[in-house]
Amino acid sequence: xxxxxxxxxxxxxxxxxxxxxxxxxxxxxxxxxxxxxxxxxxxxxxxxxxxxxxxxxxxxxxxxxxxxxxxxxxxxxxxxxxxxxxxxxxxxxxxxxxxxxxxxxxxxxxxxxxxxxxxxxxxxxxxxxxxxxxxxxxxxxxxxxxxxxxxxxxxxxxxxxxxxxxxxxxxxxxxxxxxxxxxxxxxxxxxxxxxxxxxxxxxxxxxxxxxxxxxxxxxxxxxxxxxxxxxxxxxxxxxxxxxxxxxxxxxxxxxxxxxxxx
Amino acid sequence: xxxxxxxxxxxxxxxxxxxxxxxxxxxxxxxxxxxxxxxxxxxxxxxxxxxxxxxxxxxxxxxxxxxxxxxxxxxxxxxxxxxxxxxxxxxxxxxxxxxxxxxxxxxxxxxxxxxxxxxxxxxxxxxxxxxxxxxxxxxxxxxxxxxxxxxxxxxxxxxxxxxxxxxxxxxxxxxxxxxxxxxxxxxxxxxxxxxxxxxxxxxxxxxxxxxxxxxxxxxxxxxxxxxxxxxxxxxxxxxxxxxxxxxxxxxxxxxxxxxxxx
Numbered sequence: 001x002x003x004x005x006x007x008x009x010x011x012x013x014x015x016x017x018x019x020x021x022x023x024x025x026x027x028x029x030x031x032x033x034x035x036x037x038x039x040x041x042x043x044x045x046x047x048x049x050x051x052x053x054x055x056x057x058x059x060x061x062x063x064x065x066x067x068x069x070x071x072x073x074x075x076x077x078x079x080x081x082x083x084x085x086x087x088x089x090x091x092x093x094x095x096x097x098x099x100x101x102x103x104x105x106x107x108x109x110x111x112x113x114x115x116x117x118x119x120x121x122x123x124x125x126x127x128x129x130x131x132x133x134x135x136x137x138x139x140x141x142x143x144x145x146x147x148x149x150x151x152x153x154x155x156x157x158x159x160x161x162x163x164x165x166x167x168x169x170x171x172x173x174x175x176x177x178x179x180x181x182x183x184x185x186x187x188x189x190x191x192x193x194x195x196x197x198x199x200x201x202x203x204x205x206x207x208x209x210x211x212x213x214x215x216x217x218x219x220x221x222x223x224x225x226x227x228x229x230x231x232x233x234x235x236x237x238x239x240x241x242x243x244x245x246x247x248x249x250x251x252x253x254x255x256x257x258x259x260x261x262x
Numbered sequence: 263x264x265x266x267x268x269x270x271x272x273x274x275x276x277x278x279x280x281x282x283x284x285x286x287x288x289x290x291x292x293x294x295x296x297x298x299x300x301x302x303x304x305x306x307x308x309x310x311x312x313x314x315x316x317x318x319x320x321x322x323x324x325x326x327x328x329x330x331x332x333x334x335x336x337x338x339x340x341x342x343x344x345x346x347x348x349x350x351x352x353x354x355x356x357x358x359x360x361x362x363x364x365x366x367x368x369x370x371x372x373x374x375x376x377x378x379x380x381x382x383x384x385x386x387x388x389x390x391x392x393x394x395x396x397x398x399x400x401x402x403x404x405x406x407x408x409x410x411x412x413x414x415x416x417x418x419x420x421x422x423x424x425x426x427x428x429x430x431x432x433x434x435x436x437x438x439x440x441x442x443x444x445x446x447x448x449x450x451x452x453x454x455x456x457x458x459x460x461x462x463x464x465x466x467x468x469x470x471x472x473x474x475x476x477x478x479x480x481x482x483x484x485x486x487x488x489x490x491x492x493x494x495x496x497x498x499x500x501x502x503x504x505x506x507x508x509x510x511x512x513x514x515x516x517x518x519x520x521x522x523x524x
Contacts, residue, residue: 200477200486211473215462219490223497224462226476226486235485237510241503248499 004029004135015069022132025087027079028056030065031141042143044250045075045136047129047170049152049160052118055085064151067243072251075142079132081159082124092120111179111204118158119182125159130167137169147250151242153177153197153234165189172249174242177231179205180213187216194222195245197238202231266291266397277331284394287349289341290318292327293403304405306512307337307398309391309432311414311422314380317347326413329505334513337404341394343421344386354382373441373466380420381444387421392429399431409512413504415439415459415496427451434511436504439493441467442475449478456484457507459500464493 004027008019016031032043046068050061056078065076080086083093096117103110137144150173152160157175164170165186173190176197180187194217198210214224223245227235266289270281278293294305308330312323318340327338342348345355358379365372399406412435414422419437426432427448435452438459442449456479460472476486485507489497 200484214488221497222462222490224486224488226488228482228484235483237506240506244499244502 002131002135003138004132013066013070015066022079022128022135025080025082025128026056026085027077027132028061028065029136030069030076032069032073032075041141042146043073043075043141044147044149044246045077045133045142046149046151046246046250047133047160047163048076048078049125049129049150049156050078050081050084051152051154051156052114053084054155056080057085064239064242067239068151068246071243072247074246074250075136077132077136079128081155082121082128096120109204111209114155114204115158115179115181118155118178121155122159122162122182126163126166129159129163133167133169147171149173149246149250151246158183161186161190164192172246174245176225177202177205177210177234178213179209180216181209183213184216187213188218191218191220193245193249194219195225195242196222197225197227197234199231199234200226200228204231264393264397265400266394275328275332277328284341284390284397287342287344287390288318288347289339289394290323290327291398292331292338294331294335294337303403304408305335305337305403306409306411306508307339307395307404308411308413308508308512309395309422309425310338310340311387311391311412311418312340312343312346313415314376314417315346316417318342319347326501326504329501330413330508333505334509336508336512337398339394339398341390343417344383344390358382371466373471376417376466377420377441377443380417380440383417384421384424384444388425388428391421391425395429395431409433411435411508411512413508420445423448423452426454434508436507438487439464439467439472439496440475441471442478443471445475446478449475450480453480453482455507455511456481457487457504458484459487459489459496461493461496462488462490466493 002023004020004022006018006020010017011033014033016033018029020027020029048061048065050058061078068074068076083089100110100113103113136142148169150160150164150170153176157178160175161183164173172193174195196214225238264285266282266284268280268282272279273295276295278295280291282289282291310323310327312318312320323340330336330338345351362372362375365375398404410431412422412426412432415438419440422437423445426435434455436457458476487500
């Protein structure tokens with residue numbers, strides 16, 4: 001089993017940020033500077049998947065991580081997806097990205113290509129996330145039996161849905177902004193609480209496609225948030241909503257008071 | 263113009279509750295015990311419509327009012343709908359209620375009857391709400407130019423959608439749990455921010471019907487919250503979400519800090 005190798009550390013505004021490597025890829029771990037109020041020093045962990053073309057330090061990832069650490073005292077981990085964040089691209093990666101870029105430049109639908117390529121990336125990324133979770137649970141401030149959530153939109157959903165379907169340690173997840181084609185069969189295996197976000201006027205993902213993916217989750221507790229607007233116009237308050245979702249579902253395990261971030 | 267006549271007052275947990283009468287009907291006004299931090303003593307007002315068969319002091323109304331007062335320092339007003347809360351029923355009311363009860367007892371669809379009867383009640387209730395708003399805006403702690411919201415589900419939506427469509431003083435609204443048949447034409451006239459709640463497994467309101475009503479609102483800012491569960495299984499955290507919605511949309515007007523209640 002790999003263990004995380006910390007390579008750099010900074011702290012600001014109550015958040016401790018540590019770069020780490022795990023074999024072939026790099027990650028970030030955000031943690032509260034002060035030990036948790038529970039006395040055990042342990043806190044829940046949220047795994048955060050970035051979007052396509054992004055990386056573990058993308059602003060959306062960093063911003064959401066800071067909300068979760070500052071608002072809930074949780075740990076948050078992100079890793080670069082295969083072919084992302086400076087990781088080498090395979091010939092297949094290069095080919096698929098070129099096809100996607102041609103479609104975008106021509107104003108043609110990118111959905112079928114994104115679905116296919118993201119499904120391929122998920123096959124490579126799921127075992128990496130599982131190895132990362134194994135390694136992070138060796139850290140005393142996280143531990144092997146603490147609550148774990150997953151938060152990822154766009155490509156982060158394409159990787160996260162198959163991950164949560166096979167990973168019983170993850171007990172709550174926030175997903176959104178993807179197609180059902182390659183994911184619905186995994187969603188039907190997921191029974192943990194989920195929050196799913198879609199954009200009502202998404203120019204890439206048909207409304208019915210987003211609703212179909214939400215419908216596929218077998219969870220008794222599931223919530224859809226649909227906002228007016230195009231694909232990239234997801235309102236910022238949805239990040240706050242995700243934080244409250246994780247506070248509801250992960251925090252009770254530790255019996256700590258929930259502090260709402262906004 | 264009628265003015266509100268206060269008939270009783272209690273205070274508990276930082277919330278001042280005043281019973282009032284307005285001509286033929288009764289209402290409640292919940293207010294913060296401490297004056298607002300803005301210095302003006304004024305605070306936004308949320309009008310709250312109750313559900314069918316309920317009244318101005320129904321537990322759902324009282325609970326949401328306390329969240330809004332304690333969490334945001336807002337005023338909240340509720341009035342008994344026509345034929346509700348001890349108000350006299352007309353022969354038409356009695357007839358429609360009997361038809362509804364027979365359908366429910368027989369396990370037949372109640373939707374067409376609820377849609378028809380609620381539309382009738384809305385015609386009577388909208389002018390009553392407008393007169394109530396006129397009167398409440400005469401109170402110095404509310405004032406004639408402060409922000410006003412509307413919050414009502416079920417029958418509270420059947421009355422609220424026509425009200426908000428014709429009432430420019432209402433600048434944000436939370437609706438949910440109704441059919442589009444009598445309301446979509448009013449929704450298409452509404453452009454203020456709205457939050458709309460539906461139940462994904464509603465046994466009375468078909469999923470497509472709820473989605474169609476949400477779709478009809480002309481608002482640039484609108485959010486759908488759909489939760490797994492049957493008609494009466496709306497999660498309690500949706501009340502907290504509505505409070506945050508009003509804090510976002512009404513509070514900025516006064517420039518006060520927003521305190522999140524949960």
